[in-house]
Amino acid sequence: MSVFNKYFLKVFFLFFVCFWASQRAVQANELTLPLTGEYFNQPELIGPDNLCIIFGSAMAEFSGAGNPVTDVYTWSITHPNGSEHFARSGGATFQNISVAFSELGVYAVNLSVRRGNDIIFTGSKNLSVIQGPTITIKPDYLLCGDTPTTVTAVDPNTPNLSQYTFEWTNSAGDIVGNQNELVVSVEGYYYVTLYLTNQSGGRECTVNGGTFVGQPQDFRLSVSDDSVCMGGNVTVSLDTPLEGEWEIQKVGVPNWSYILPGFGLDIDTEDDLDGPGQYRVIFRSQSPQFPNCVSQRDIYFTVTERPDFAVSTPTPSTDCITPNGSFSFTAISALDELRIPELALVATNLSAGEIRNFSGLYPGIYTVETRVGGCVRNEVVIVPNSNPPADLEFTVSLIGESCSPAARIMGMVRVTFLNGPFTGSFRIVDNVGTEIATGNISNQSVWELPIPAGDFALEFVAPNGCKNPAPTLLTIPPANNVSFSVPDVLRICGPTPFTPATTENLSFTLTDPNGVESTRNAGDSFQMSIPGTYTLTGRSLDNPASGCTASRTFTVVNMDAPAFEPILESEDCFGNRVYRAELFGADVDDVSIRWYDENFNIVGRGETWFPVAYANFYLDVQPRGSVACDFNPKPFTVRAPVFEVPVTLTAGFICPGQAATVTLETDFDEVERIEWIYIDPNNNQVFLTQFENERAIAADLEGTYEVAVFNRAGCEIGRNMLLVLESQDDARPEVLPAYSICTESGYGEIVRPGTFVSYEWYRDGDLVSTDAEYNLRSAGNYTLIVTNADGCSFEAEFSTFEDCTFQFVATNAMELRNPNKQFEVYVNDAVEQAEIWIHNRNGQLVHYCQGQNVQSRVVFCPWDGTVNGKFVPLGSYTATFVIKSNRFGLEKKFVQKLVILD
Template identity: 45%
Template sequence: MLFLGIEFFRFLSIGFMNKWFVATLMACSFWINPFMECLGNPSPGINRGFMVPLEWNEKMDIPFFIDPELTGPDRLCMIFGSVIGDFSGLGEPATDVYSWQIISPSNVQLFNRTGGGTFQNISFSFGQIGNYSVSLSVRRGNTVIYNATKSLSVIQGPSLILQPDYLLCGRNTVSVSVLDSNTPNLDQYTFQWKNAQGAIVGTTNTLEVSREGTYSVSLFLNNESGGADCLINGSTFVGPPNDFKLNISKTLVCLGERITVTPDVPFLGDWSVLKEGATSRVDMGTSFSLNFNTDNELGGAGLYRVFFNVADEKHPDCASEREVLVEVKNGPKFQSNLLKNASDCEMENGAFQVTANSPLDILEIKELGSKIFDIDQNENMLFEGLKPGIYTLEGTYNGCTRSSIIIVPNDSPPATQRFQLEKIGESCTDTGKKLGEIKVVFLDGAFEGEFRLVNQRGSIVQSGTIPNLPSLELTVSGGNFALEIVDTSGCTLPEELVFTIPGKNFVSYSVPEEINVCETFEFIPFTTDSLLFSLTFPNGEVINKNAGEAFTLTEAGSYSLMGSSLLANPDRCPRKTDFNVSLFEPIVFEEKLASQDCAGNVVYEAELFGRNPNTVSIRWLNENGSIVGRGSQFFLPAFGRYFLEVQPLESGYCPSSIHEFFVETPVFFVDVAISAEMFCPNAPSATLSVQTDLNTGDRLEWIFTDLNGKQEILKGFENNKTAEVENEGSYEAVVYNDRGCELGRDLILLMHSADDPPTLESIYYICSETNFGETIDPGAYEAYEWYFEGNLVSQSPTFKPREVGDYEIIVTNALGCSFLGKFSAFQDCVFKYVFPTGMILSDEKRHFEIFVNDPVEEAKVWIHNKFGSLVFFCENYSVVPSVSFCNWNGNENGRNVPSGTYIVTLVYRSERFGLNEKVSKSLLILD
């Protein structure tokens, strides 16, 4: 299965929602990056995290402003109980104010936030299947310039079946699928498979794999705008159970050269070759290594794939196979024909012809010292006027060289030079074989001169002088030879034909040249014959075993193995082979947790304590014994029981060492709930309490955001389930685990009681002579007490001061919160403002409006709801006395605001009286 995860992260600047993030991994060695992403692609043009610069019109010398636009996915796929959606409002983050709202399928408001540039883009975690509504309103200055709503469909993501690792067994292919074949709407998905080189190798749900390597896949649903919804990225590794590579002596050879192929791990396995264009392989037998002649055992020049297939005892039904490529080039082809013998030593009248059966770059006759260049195919070359003797022909073509010999006999050799040959073939001994023998008997008695013995390719096997002897004995291995005898006068007498010394074959068995073992190894030479093996250990000890029996190797050093036939009359000779044994120190390793992110993505690492990871084979296994990871890093596909196995490379002979470990499923979420006691306006503080499980979480953090959006962490309350606070604003309690991952949070908006302290001016002016003065209405309360100079003078809801002096008022609301207000009355006819404490939306005569008299010159008004969101704003820099202004009918964005208590804030100025005051009071809105 793909490596899927869920990550918590905090919403920028306000951090009040749990955010789950599904990340795409990257998979390593070999489950490189193996993470999955199930996010709708952001629409083009979203500049996440940066401010979009203004474009400038040079001709008009004015800036172009980018218009707001609500962009985001049309569909999201849910895989793990939630999925993140990213949305943007575009516009100008330096000047625009963004108001976002998200409504659930059950018509519940899930998200409602307003702010500046930090709210240009938002991310929200959707935890329920269904259709959502996402709305955006953008205000630039005092004007709402954009309103839009888009629909979002959150659907159930597909069932993923892609595994992190697949075994590639021998010549078989393996089917790799991403989705179950019964997945609904499977035909609506677009698939793209790539190999490790980035080439596209498939475009369907299932990929047939025949080559080892890492394969990545992307699948998605096409949306109406041509983008990709429900994008999923994943990767898997396909390879054999065993780690080894093949070493080849040459990858480019000439036809006729020998090739040796050896696995770097001394495995015993089956060899085969396949020529390009052929449909079936050629079986090359079973052995520890392959050595063959390209002329005799291949089908001519061409490109060949050499395969090595080895069984694995842990996966008996899955053989490991690897291959190497070798190119065999055509070399020179020619043939020679004797046309005429030489009459005698003195007559140079011998002749032969060479026919080029292929083009030749060079033809060289070494004994003549002649070279002919650029010979065409089928061209004939005549060589005549030749003395008797052996002539070596060497042709070169296509970078390859081939040689042969031709003999020009001597028809009239001197009597003193005549000879005959006695040929004795090779024979077996107890420890190997005895070489063959050539005995040259001079028919006229003792002879003095020289000899030259060459093989059929013209290479000199032996040469030298003959010091007046009646015979000459030469020891040679089996093969085809030519001999010439030269007397002291320079007369050459060759044996007229190539002759053969019969050879003997060695018994057949196979052992590796190097064996690397850990502590001990049961070594069995491979043979199909009935043989007796004698192994000489480094200390000189000799132990005999029959074929199929094991030698126990426990020490490093050089070993000698003698294999002899057990047949009564063997036709093959004993054979001795030397090999070397190296001992590996036991590998010390353990699994180590490398990282674990907030999504639950877990990475383990093989701790090798200083050993080079490139020298070992690493396997991560699940509890069923299946390979789920390779390499030093392991990206956990699921929580549960696992095993780590580490073996040295270039050795298949180490006892299995496995570490078992168990990964517990982490806690991703805890419930957090905040409650607050009544915050009376005259109370110095209020107590907040949080209900949560700190045994699961590691740390509790309190975050405060004031009414201006400034945020701070309340250091003094960390890990406290209660907090005594003094300021109005938003309070959040956030629970983290020991890795700093957020497990849950809750937010509460703490405001003073909806019945604010009485709205009073500090000074009221009266005119005693005319009885002119303002009637003071402090608001709607349960009880009122007006005091003048310390004496109770009234208990009415309103009061009109008539005497100059100091006053106090105590009001009490329905919740029992008492508020004290003070003011003074001075002799003057100065009045300030009047606005209602209540309004009825359906009554046009009872809407909101403000009156001021002559002393007030400027005024600004804000009305906030109980969540602190601004619902109405007004400003007037030229106030007309006794004329209403800042009239409001309770409408926001074309809709009436909900009933409830709101906060009215009035700022007014008077240069004449030196006033610059701010007042707030409650406004009760009824439908």
């Protein structure tokens, strides 16, 4: 399927699915949700029976109705192969669900609804997912000249195509077709709806599409008057200075037309057209960008009938003083009004065939003016003078218009007065009575006056008022100018080539606003860049010349290239997007907008645009009514939408005095908003608005934590939930407040806090170990942090003290036979073993004692001064002490004197 054909179906189909489902939901609610009674807000399974896949997948909307504040909805959808296609449960969030389907078949949709502890509703329905028609309609079709274009809605090979109903409408809403194909010859927007009709007469698998059919180029035609009287002039203008050709056709008259070049038309309805009727003016232009497609637009105007009458041949007056001239007037058509200013006559409402006779007329020129509605027709009537005075007798010779090297020269009327010089006045009017010239003549035998080509009446008036007109209309033959066309205003966008329009063999001289001249032959272009007023002079290169040299002035206006950018205006949850041409304040009516695909086919024309595919595109904006600026379109890329992102939640246990951290992992580049929900063990839901847009939250209550993530369009693109429990592990680190160490020997007690997953030992704030037990070696303040299998951390503090200094107290004087003053030894708790030797002056050992597991501050090795039951002699003795500590790995020897008294 072409990417272009996918676009409109996608837009209209998905919008329709949403609208259709919502309407079904509304209708169902209206039928099943009474305002009072125990069935108020009763749940119901609402959703489509059939779903058409158009672009590989489609969305279906389902609703559970009910009361979203109290109800918990459990959804399950079973794939045709028996596997689980969709399963979700929860409160208000799941009252309505949107589910994507990409495989054909019959799906089973099941819903149960719990209110409190009671299941109040269970229901199921089938959804048939079928293949929809293959859309082939393109977003834009070119209309080339008079050739219609055919717009096709769907692939003609679509199965069961005859079962679909087609409705084509135009932008006015009029139905213009009922088949798969629509033949279009009129520019504009066209829309198609096709659908299947189910057994109950309802529509299913409705598909909508639309397109624009138009010319490659943007230009407009305007007419000075869409209804003009015969004899009047009509100007047809083009708002853009395009090269092309004009054709004029008379409606209803086969084979009556003629073609002209130019930038506009000035039409004389009397000379250029075929009488009253309706006329069609067509302009055609060929764009280099679309060489095989002619842009064509037309405009109509009507030429209405003018008054119709007849004037008889006048009867001359006998002379200047005898008013016996006459003529008769016959109204061939009914007339609203008849005027003859020279007779001060005004007559109204003349019927067809009515005759008016006018007699008793002096010689001279009379003007007959008639009117029907807004149309007038005037004619000159000349009443001759049969016997003019001698000084008013004359002959007339006429000289036609001629050409000079520079311009056209007017014709000449030359009058010879036959009987000597004439003094008086003259008056010249054209054939409809418009005064061309008046003036005085003084004593002239031959009188000349330049006059343009055309028919005119001439009369001379003597000082006494006697008139002698030329008896008939006089004609000055014309000399035609060379023919060429330029626009009145040429709007350009930077340096622009400009070629005057002509069919003749001409040489052109262009004078710019600075007076600089340049010359080109017909068909060659001038380079225009300076704004201002230009003069273009055309001269015939034929010999003899085909026309007189002529000049035309026009104005060049420099226009800035429009500033524009393609921007994403909006997007919905189904991947539909709207782009807009940002014009930075410019009026959209002043520019021409084109959206192109990467092959520069037109895919859109308006200020807003729906993408037709996921691909590269271009936007170009040109000034309307101007020569196009350089083609410099802005590229942009329409990327495939992200409908779903993976959502992962991780968390530990809630620990005593500590909240668990629930951490979200997802594609944050696609996420604009994050919503957190807490569901307690009773299925009550609380929206955790304080955590909106947080990527990790603190959970201090046992229950289910749910997260929903939304894109910048506000559409949900992912959801997940996680049960968070409190830790039941009651193990805590077992440590003493203080432990002894011996810096001298490097001894320290070993701390064993218990079994945990991890350990962190800190001394004065620095991490010193992560082992399960720690041998203290250094003095300081310690902090232990342990983490159990539930991820709970506990902290304990303790300190150390120096405990490896040997202290002992031994008797240095004792009294024999006094039990309170015997020899005794005391040691501190650093001492574990001790040996004592007492020698007399001769070095003889008199007492020895060895202590194992010596207790701190408990007497050991007491001696009463006897050896083998007899007291030793009085005197001075030497006591030697050897003290040991296996714990600290130390041994020390001390010697002191012992005096034995009686």
